[in-house]
Amino acid sequence: MTTRLPRPATYAALYETAPQQETAGARTWLTRAANFVVAVSQVEPGAVLARDDNPDEYFVFVHKGGARIQAGGEHIDAAAETLTIVPPGASRVEATAAGTLVRVFSKHATDLVEASANNAVYADGAPEVAPLVSWPDPPAGFKLRHYVLADYARPDTNMRIFRTTNLMINVLAKRLVPRDIHKLSPHSHADFEQASLVVEGTYVHSLRWPWTPDMDMWKEDEHVEIGSPSVTVMPAKVVHTSRNVSEGDCWLIDIFGPPRLDFSNRPGLVCNADEYPMPEPATAS
Structure with a gap:
């Protein structure tokens, strides 16, 4: 039986490394795990983070600043310290103020997986991690869902x-x-x-x-x-x-x-x- 070396932890100090993606007004750092990708973007007003055909839902956390999030014919104006779930398909996140936007995608966003700074850590496919199996679809359908975090403090x-x-x-x-x-x-x-x-x-x-x-x-x-x-x-x-x-x-x-x-x-x-x-x-x- 072949014994595998233990998987190392990833420590991604984004403040001292170059971003993996740069577009007009946005610098984005990508860090993956076996089943998901974390995308942290420093944005200027007007910067657009778009997905043409994302295969499944993803999260948008507005840490600082603000964003207009559009998908499926809907839009939400998201202020700082809010969380939004974006449905599958085409979507657009436009910064309305300078700040930090965080998006979390599943491993099905393969372009982001492959662009992640630590992608090589998972070259073996991470067999010790249970596979990503989706739970049931939301009964009300896929749509923008928005949460003001202060409303959920307990x-x-x-x-x-x-x-x-x-x-x-x-x-x-x-x-x-x-x-x-x-x-x-x-x-x-x-x-x-x-x-x-x-x-x-x-x-x-x-x-x-x-x-x-x-x-x-x-x-x-x-x-x-x-x-x-x-x-x-x-x-x-x-x-x-x-x-x-x-x-x-x-x-x-x-x-x-x-x-x-x-x-x-x-x-x-x-x-x-x-x-x-x-x-x-x-x-x-």
């Missing part, structure tokens, strides 16, 4: 989770002071990856790879400090936790593909669960 959780048919985003609440080092949350995922997008502040990501029978395959723990904007991809099976280490606003967004069953099985946790059914065998009782 006192009992720092999570704001949204899903599509094959993606999930957890827009965590901002942290104003460094995280308590005695209250961290190390955990791992058996067969899926997590991308952590830092949009404000500085974080330390700590990762620990499992041991195998072959000691030559062991990896040292990693504790990587990274600023914003940045994308870190935690491999499947790797124990990880993150903590903000800077003062002031610190903001982290976690991304998954496909949607997580454990989150989806908790009643009321997914903010738009009523719009996106779960697969029948996994429906919560």
